[in-house]
Structures are given as C-alpha cells and as structure tokens.
Amino acid sequence: QQPVQSPQAVILREGEDAVINCSSSKALYSVHWYRQKHGEAPVFLMILLKGGEQKGHEKISASFNEKKQQSSLYLTASQLSYSGTYFCGTYSPTSNTGKLIFGQGTTLQVKP
C-alpha cells in the first residue's frame, strides 16, 4: 500500500519555507526521499533509518517518527532550484525484501 503524501502541490516564493509530509498505514523500517525535476529521473536526497532521526542536505532536512509511521521533509529558504516533484519511499517490515514503495508525489514550484 502506497504511503500518502501531503500536500499534493505547493507554490512558494523564493526564500519561503515548506513542509512535505509522508504517512503510512504500515509500520516502517525506513523512509527515503527523492526529487524529480520535470522530464528527468528521480534523484536520491536522503534516507532516514531510526525513529526520530533527522538528516540534512543543504537547506533540506527531514525527520522520521517511527511511532506515528510518518516522515516530514523540510525545505528552508527555498531556492528556484528546489522546484520539482518530491517523493517519499517506504520500506515496511512485511516487505523488507528490497521493495521500496513510493508515495504519489508532491509538486513544489518556487517562484522568483
């Protein structure tokens, strides 16, 4: 079952912040985050393995709440280059054979 991402789309001005959420109905081992620019392949951003762990990638960071079965991606002081579609991918204990299941994606548009 796919994780659910929210919001589906967000429009920002440069310098503004955004949060993208990813929730699962199943217990999770880990959460991956990827970004895809229009017409390109998805690109890996980060993995979160432990409950409550936060990771950072420049001004993009994420948290993973194992208990709540959810993860959030934080984009701080957004830049034009942050525009794209963001996907979370989750592994569940029942599917830990190499299967990463993605959410439906959140489209982020950053305007000047």
Place this chain on the structure above:
Amino acid sequence: DAGITQSPRHKVTETGTPVTLRCHQTENHRYMYWYRQDPGHGLRLIHYSYGVKDTDKGEVSDGYSVSRSKTEDFLLTLESATSSQTSVYFCAISVMGGDNSPLHFGNGTRLTVT
C-alpha cells in the same frame, strides 16, 4: 553516475503488440527494479530482481513479465500492450538492496500505446 542505460528512450506501439524494454547497468549491482510513473500515482513498482534469474512481483505486475539472464540486463516485457500501459517506465538499481540503500534511476522510457 550509476551507469544505467534504458532503451529505447521513446516508443510508440499499437494495442496488442508485444514490447520489450531494456535496462542495462555497467556496475554489476545485484538489485534492479522496474517502476512506472503516471500522473497522480507517483512511481509504482512493477517487478524487481535480486540476482540473475531471481525476480519477484511488485504492486502492479499484471500484464508484465521480466527476465534477468545476465547481471547487467533486466528486461521488461509487455506481452500484449494495452492503452493503460501508456506510461513512463523507469529502471532503478540498488547497490545493496534493503532499507538503507538508495535507488539510482535510469533516464526512463516513454511508451505510448495507441
């Protein structure tokens, strides 16, 4: 660069015809995946492989088959293409598999079934 090449990059085919998409990698990684991407659905796993001749089904495997006779090649076959299989298909590899290994994607194949 994970050394992943997908071919063809674009294909238009007619309903009912068989189609094979190829994913080739140069790094001899064990784990390979086929996803399809459709608006509103994100990336959905079709099939994956954890070694030569070792494959398993994903979320949306009906109408698709795969083969992996060599480490470097993972083939996806649409046995009788339908319009619902019009999509962008991405191949991905994982160095180690499992929950702590990132996926690296190929550039995709855009398939149109008329």
